[in-house]
Amino acid sequence: MLPVISQPHAAPLxxxxxDWRRALGAHYLxxxxxxxxxxxxxxxxxxxxxxxxxxASPDIVLGIKADxxxxxxxxxxxxxxxxxxxGISVEDLYQGQGYGRALFMDGLVAADKIxxxxxxxxxxxxxxxxxxxxxxxGGQVLQHGADCEAxxxxxxxxxxxx
Numbered sequence: 001m002l003p004v005i006s007q008p009h010a011a012p013l014x015x016x017x018x019d020w021r022r023a024l025g026a027h028y029l030x031x032x033x034x035x036x037x038x039x040x041x042x043x044x045x046x047x048x049x050x051x052x053x054x055x056a057s058p059d060i061v062l063g064i065k066a067d068x069x070x071x072x073x074x075x076x077x078x079x080x081x082x083x084x085x086x087g088i089s090v091e092d093l094y095q096g097q098g099y100g101r102a103l104f105m106d107g108l109v110a111a112d113k114i115x116x117x118x119x120x121x122x123x124x125x126x127x128x129x130x131x132x133x134x135x136x137x138g139g140q141v142l143q144h145g146a147d148c149e150a151x152x153x154x155x156x157x158x159x160x161x162x
Contacts, residue, residue: 008099010062010074010106020061025053027063027073032092038127039089041147059084060110064099072099074107082117088130095129104133105161112154121150136160 013023028039028049036043040052060076072090079085086107090099111119123130125148134141138160139152 008064008066008102010064010072010103012110013061013063013070013073017057020058021053021056023063023070024056024061024073024075025050027070027089027091028053030071030091031089035089035092035095038124038130039087041122041124058087059114060107062103062106062110064090064103066094066099072103074103076107076111076114076116076119078111078114078116082115084111084116084119086111086119086121088121100129101133104130104137108137108152108154108157112158117154119152119154121152123148123150 013020028036029046031039033043036049040049044052056075057077058075059078060074062074063070064072071094073088075087077085077087088100088103088107090103108119121130121134125143125146127148130150131141131148134150134152137152138156139150141148141150
């Protein structure tokens, strides 16, 4: 069961999709090698990171701030049948401090509010932080070699928070 934490909390990024894209691009460029590997399942150069950010079309983007700036984001990409894919990243210096947990929890709650019933995350098998969050939310992890996919039932997650 995920503990309820009072701080930190994620908040929706303000503005339009283009504003989101600029914020995502700035955030992605702050990710170090390991964090880029975790977020994109490969280490991408800055040019590729910028292209991904400029083409992103998430339905929800939540950011979490520290030191007066966004240091982590969760993106929800809704699809068909009340399903979504979720992407999450936290800058290297802020990992292991509860920011990812807050983004994850708040992202699932936000997904529920737009009618998402199930969500998937794709991640590298050595990303134990995401694996732990998925298990704590009642999700399942399937491993395929070095890659994993997680399936989360949002109702199960919400019930675990009560």
